[in-house]
Amino acid sequence: MPVREGDHVIPMMNEYIRIFKSAKAKVIISRDWHPTDHMSFKSQGGSWPPHCVQNTAGAEFSPDLKIPKDAVIVSKATDSAKEAYSVFDGTDLASKLKAQGVQRVFVGGLATDYCVKESVLHAMKLGFQVAVLVDGIRGINAKPGDVDKAMNDMLKHGAIPVTLGDFPEVEALTGEENPAEVIGDDPLTKDDAKKKARMRPKGSYKQVRRERG
Numbered sequence: 001m002p003v004r005e006g007d008h009v010i011p012m013m014n015e016y017i018r019i020f021k022s023a024k025a026k027v028i029i030s031r032d033w034h035p036t037d038h039m040s041f042k043s044q045g046g047s048w049p050p051h052c053v054q055n056t057a058g059a060e061f062s063p064d065l066k067i068p069k070d071a072v073i074v075s076k077a078t079d080s081a082k083e084a085y086s087v088f089d090g091t092d093l094a095s096k097l098k099a100q101g102v103q104r105v106f107v108g109g110l111a112t113d114y115c116v117k118e119s120v121l122h123a124m125k126l127g128f129q130v131a132v133l134v135d136g137i138r139g140i141n142a143k144p145g146d147v148d149k150a151m152n153d154m155l156k157h158g159a160i161p162v163t164l165g166d167f168p169e170v171e172a173l174t175g176e177e178n179p180a181e182v183i184g185d186d187p188l189t190k191d192d193a194k195k196k197a198r199m200r201p202k203g204s205y206k207q208v209r210r211e212r213g
Helices: 006-022 093-100 112-125 146-154 172-175 190-197
Strands: 028-032 073-076 102-109 129-138 160-163
Touching: 006 102, 028 129, 093 190, 102 112, 112 146, 112 172, 129 146
Parallel strands: 028 073, 102 129, 129 160
Antiparallel strands: none
């Protein structure tokens, strides 16, 4: 199932992975892992061509994606009778993150108008604060405007848009530079949280224009 310019997210995600690893943050890699008769496939009456079928080349991660050895791999949509766009749907990811004290998640990847959007919205319903890595996502845009609508839905519900150019210093991400700004030390209002997530530029990263389909 092709996503236009989907491969463009790989170098961006590699840089985010590098930054998060430097900050000793957790890296979670999700994947569709469909059985051959998954209900989303057109052959089963669904909307999509067969994709991400378990144990096939189409379900493999790109060899250009630099996955850390200690990354957690989460497989979703493994039930042939159930669709699952969100990485939290039918998995134990939320309980694991909460057990480890995680309160904020950063989401990037494919596709903006499906798995990204549903994972972001689901995460916020579960009580996580969510930042969308807008230079590390691409959408399908099956209907014109789907990508814009997905972005608007995420932002309307409280997701915070960030790019590499807005990203914090590693110290800010870990809370070492100013512990009072770490989410969880004090309840933050939505406005406070947004201000603290739109952090100062670092290095020579260029801000990437948000995708418009």
